[in-house]
């Protein structure tokens with residue numbers, strides 16, 4: 600479950616220290632664009648120490664590394680892989696070859712550190728026009744890939760267009776990523792909403808991302824976590840309905856029927872599939888059935 604993925608700039612010790620207490624399902628230690636080139640070495644050491652000395656219970660840890668056309672990315676991997684973050688996020692990913700290059704370097708570092716090869720996963724950040732066009736190739740490039748992640752700021756810079764709150768300019772990229780990810784049985788995660796003060800805009804943007812099929816969204820501020828978590832969690836009514844669907848389908852089975860009706864609406868296999876997804880989320884969030 601990755602409803603919220605909070606970015607923590609790698610060169611800000613006070614943000615790294617309490618990352619897990621801010622309510623996000625995932626925290627992303629950033630070594631890339633939130634860190635200026637002359638701070639890269641310091642950030643790498645800080646993130647390494649955070650992974651070594653801090654524990655982040657209940658929080659998935661991701662490290663966002665620098666692009667493969669920079670002098671930094673291999674050093675990033677050598678510094679953090681031995682500390683076993685859950686996931687590495689390669690940046691400006693523009694095709695499957697780049698993922699394989701990163702994965703091969705990760706394997707080298709894993710072997711040298713005595714870690715089983717393939718332990719650390721990959722969540723590619725897709726933020727170029729080429730990356731969006733190659734989304735499916737990227738998703739299938741390596742067994743480590745666990746999802747696709749959209750970066751709307753760099754993507755719109757690459758398109759030579761303005762990034763707006765309405766987001767028409769990223770609509771194609773959003774739907775393309777969701778479809779490519781789901782075609783491979785993995786999830787897509789949406790770009791952050793960057794206006795820290797606009798909570799109404801954040802909620803609207805998050806609702807929209809969810810309606811397109813995204814499983815979660817990045818956030819840049821702890822103040823955004825609760826809203827994004829709430830949007831990506833099933834409501835009490837959705838959970839109650841999912842239980843009713845399961846009860847109704849059981850009753851239908853007893854009566855030897857594949858299709859039945861619940862409060863005047865047809866219940867068949869896809870409705871049951873969606874209901875079971877809601878119940879899985881209920882279990883993941885509440886540790887069991889919340890409403891029976």
Ligand SMILES: CC(=O)SCCNC(=O)CCNC(=O)[C@H](O)C(C)(C)COP(=O)(O)OP(=O)(O)OC[C@H]1O[C@@H](n2cnc3c(N)ncnc32)[C@H](O)[C@@H]1OP(=O)(O)O
Nearest residue numbers: 605606607608613614629632633752791795819820821822
């Ligand atoms: C396009 C991209 O690449 S996005 C990914 C890269 N960008 C990032 O990682 C940016 C992360 N976010 C930030 O740096 C900041 O939230 C900013 C610059 C956007 C806004 O900063 P501020 O104006 O200081 O935010 P705000 O006033 O809300 O901060 C309040 C508190 O939350 C903390 N905080 C703010 N953002 C974060 C964060 N991402 N993670 C953890 N703590 C944070 C601040 O340290 C501050 O703590 P304090 O009260 O103990 O001093």
Ligand SMILES: O=C([O-])CC(=O)C(=O)O
Nearest residue numbers: 749750751752753790791
């Ligand atoms: O990870 C993100 O969504 C932020 C990012 O790099 C971008 O938008 O370019």
Ligand SMILES: [Mg+2]
Nearest residue numbers: 632726750753
């Ligand atoms: Mg970017």
